[in-house]
Amino acid sequence: MRLQAKPLKMRKPWGKAEMFFRAAVDAIKRGLQKTAEVFGAGFRSILHGRTLSEELIDEIERTLVSADVGVRAAREIAAELRTEFRSGRVPRGEDAIEFLKARLKARLASGSREIAVADSKPTVVLVVGINGAGKTTSVAKIAKSLKDDGRTVLLAAADTFRAGAVAQLETWSRRLGVDLVKGAQGADPAAVAFDAADAAIARGVDVLLVDTAGRLHTQDNLMRQLTKIRNVLAKKIPGAPHEILLVLDATSGQNAVLQATAFKAACDVSGIFLAKLDGTAKGGIVVAIRDALDVPVKLVGVGETPDDVQPFDPDRFVEAMFAA
Ligand SMILES: Nc1nc2c(ncn2[C@@H]2O[C@H](COP(=O)(O)OP(=O)(O)OP(=O)(O)O)[C@@H](O)[C@H]2O)c(=O)[nH]1
Numbered sequence: 001m002r003l004q005a006k007p008l009k010m011r012k013p014w015g016k017a018e019m020f021f022r023a024a025v026d027a028i029k030r031g032l033q034k035t036a037e038v039f040g041a042g043f044r045s046i047l048h049g050r051t052l053s054e055e056l057i058d059e060i061e062r063t064l065v066s067a068d069v070g071v072r073a074a075r076e077i078a079a080e081l082r083t084e085f086r087s088g089r090v091p092r093g094e095d096a097i098e099f100l101k102a103r104l105k106a107r108l109a110s111g112s113r114e115i116a117v118a119d120s121k122p123t124v125v126l127v128v129g130i131n132g133a134g135k136t137t138s139v140a141k142i143a144k145s146l147k148d149d150g151r152t153v154l155l156a157a158a159d160t161f162r163a164g165a166v167a168q169l170e171t172w173s174r175r176l177g178v179d180l181v182k183g184a185q186g187a188d189p190a191a192v193a194f195d196a197a198d199a200a201i202a203r204g205v206d207v208l209l210v211d212t213a214g215r216l217h218t219q220d221n222l223m224r225q226l227t228k229i230r231n232v233l234a235k236k237i238p239g240a241p242h243e244i245l246l247v248l249d250a251t252s253g254q255n256a257v258l259q260a261t262a263f264k265a266a267c268d269v270s271g272i273f274l275a276k277l278d279g280t281a282k283g284g285i286v287v288a289i290r291d292a293l294d295v296p297v298k299l300v301g302v303g304e305t306p307d308d309v310q311p312f313d314p315d316r317f318v319e320a321m322f323a324a
């Protein structure tokens with residue numbers, strides 16, 4: 001249940017200047033290099049200067065599947081294209097590229113991508129996901145963006161499970177100059193969340209970011225622990241957590257879709273932070289996730305530094321997928 005959540009209106013939304021914004025666009029292009037090889041370069045090589053045909057549409061469908069778009073979405077998009085082709089509205093290969101871009105943008109556009117914010121502070125963001133997905137790094141990225149935007153942030157190191165997890169977040173807290181609440185290794189993470197919520201209220205911070213231990217979506221007891229953390233936060237702060245962000249590793253392919261479905265069932269995920277979109281990620285996974293469940297991708301990670309984060313923008317994203 002999400003209560004009292006309304007869109008967060010950033011004074012300077014996730015970027016300070018033209019320069020930063022341009023750098024972000026470049027980052028996403030670099031990040032989607034692999035995807036662009038399949039999408040942009042791939043589609044151009046099969047479609048450029050060609051007349052569209054039924055065979056080419058079959059090939060487009062296969063290419064969409066190989067870019068992780070998902071079998072269902074690929075089939076639907078191909079069927080729509082076939083209809084347009086048969087009616088004579090999409091005769092050339094180039095037209096098919098424009099059609100694909102438009103369809104992908106439309107599929108990704110639905111749902112609010114704003115980060116929810118509480119009516120009164122603090123806003124609480126709970127960050128969840130499987131081991132190594134990129135949770136802690138993503139917490140650092142969000143913390144930096146918020147701090148750069150003039151907001152006060154408190155970190156909660158609620159991963160008391162993995163050795164070194166607290167130290168990792170502590171390093172970020174020092175580097176970024178934001179406060180941290182922690183418990184001892186092996187402590188109850190819900191107790192850390194409890195203390196952190198108290199501290200966030202007492203210190204009057206704008207946003208409390210709660211990092212959690214990695215867990216497999218198949219580990220029932222650990223999934224229940226998440227529910228406990230969520231309930232503790234909800235008890236202390238009305239409407240908390242206002243945002244439950246699931247961090248997914250974009251390089252994990254269709255497995256990310258399974259994780260998203262399971263986490264959504266267990267803890268009411270309100271948004272996805274898609275990490276590791278750089279490297280060998282196949283960007284089509286965004287379409288498959290959108291297809292499988294009604295949870296928007298809100299933020300994307302495109303590198304390992306705290307600046308490598310940006311809001312997910314379907315138009316820019318699809319253009320980057322097709323970039324040369
Ligand atoms: N290239 C790239 N690497 C990333 C990104 N986000 C995180 N990483 C890297 O992924 C690795 C795991 O990141 P963590 O933030 O520790 O992941 P985690 O989910 O907190 O891991 P656990 O706490 O062990 O479950 C680290 O080496 C990060 O630098 C990203 O957007 N791009």
Ligand SMILES: [Mg+2]
Nearest residue numbers: 135136159165
């Ligand atoms: Mg971690």
